[in-house]
Amino acid sequence: MEKRTTFNKGTIGILFAVPQLLLIFTFFYWPAGQAVYWSLTLQQPWGGGNTWVGLDNFRLLLSSADYWNSIVRSMVFAAISTGLAMTIGLVLAALTDRQLKGSKFYRVVLVWPYGIAAPALAMAFRFILAPEAGFMSVVNHWWPGFWDPGLDGADAMASVIIAFSWKYVGYNFIFFLAAFQSIPRSLIEAGAMDGSGVLRRFKDIQFPLITPTIFFLLVINITESFQDSFGIVDIMTSGGPANSTNLMVYKIYFDGFRGLDYSGAAAQSIILMILIVILTIFQFRFIERRVHYN
Numbered sequence: 001m002e003k004r005t006t007f008n009k010g011t012i013g014i015l016f017a018v019p020q021l022l023l024i025f026t027f028f029y030w031p032a033g034q035a036v037y038w039s040l041t042l043q044q045p046w047g048g049g050n051t052w053v054g055l056d057n058f059r060l061l062l063s064s065a066d067y068w069n070s071i072v073r074s075m076v077f078a079a080i081s082t083g084l085a086m087t088i089g090l091v092l093a094a095l096t097d098r099q100l101k102g103s104k105f106y107r108v109v110l111v112w113p114y115g116i117a118a119p120a121l122a123m124a125f126r127f128i129l130a131p132e133a134g135f136m137s138v139v140n141h142w143w144p145g146f147w148d149p150g151l152d153g154a155d156a157m158a159s160v161i162i163a164f165s166w167k168y169v170g171y172n173f174i175f176f177l178a179a180f181q182s183i184p185r186s187l188i189e190a191g192a193m194d195g196s197g198v199l200r201r202f203k204d205i206q207f208p209l210i211t212p213t214i215f216f217l218l219v220i221n222i223t224e225s226f227q228d229s230f231g232i233v234d235i236m237t238s239g240g241p242a243n244s245t246n247l248m249v250y251k252i253y254f255d256g257f258r259g260l261d262y263s264g265a266a267a268q269s270i271i272l273m274i275l276i277v278i279l280t281i282f283q284f285r286f287i288e289r290r291v292h293y294n
Helices: 010-039 056-062 065-097 103-109 118-128 135-142 153-181 185-193 198-209 211-227 230-236 248-258 262-290
Strands: 041-043 050-052
Touching (some): 010 041, 056 262, 065 211, 065 248, 118 153
Antiparallel strands (some): 041 050
16 A cells, blocks of 8 residues: 655745755845846946936837847847757657657767757857858858858858757757657557558647647747857857847846946846746747647
């Protein structure tokens, strides 16, 4: 007979929760509260106190064309990188689920990219996509000037999108493969017996059943594209050329730690957090309607 441990007093439960609550308060609520306070004050770059300015920092940001451009660039980056990473991860998971030759090897190898730290990943792709060496040097040899992330803003944005997407393909692959394997094989076999082809079975049977996983990964990928892109941008392009890859998360660092505008950087972090919350609410409000949980 199964035995269950019960606690007669709530004190023990509170003691178990205290360490986690301390971590949440120390690394989330306290920094977030400090950022809100700094965003409403004018911090001196070399110390010496601060001055209350209310919403002036937000007004200054929202009246800046450069800041609006960083928002647009971040939205474009999030949309393309999320679509690319999820599509490739979905295709690879679907092929692996079919038990093709070598699928067990691919199942292990395709997970590895997600374990690479963003700066190390960015350094590798900086050499791989360099116009004067590596693969792209061959392309430039046949089409001179075709690829140059150091001078062309579109090429620079493409390079950081490729690097970021490559990292998250492995993450998406894990969840998609688990979703495919959770589908009863009897459904797939019944579709095959009815004469449905591979693509028809994917469209009518598999895809609707994995929509919860697709929705989950959509939320995670979009959120991470706004937050986890800093290391890649910093190493590969440093926000250039001509601010073409100066995403919101990198602009916070650049203005705060290089421009010593702590108050403006704090206001930017608050706006970024609000934008992520709005996008998440939008996804749960409108996109989740198309999700099939049964």
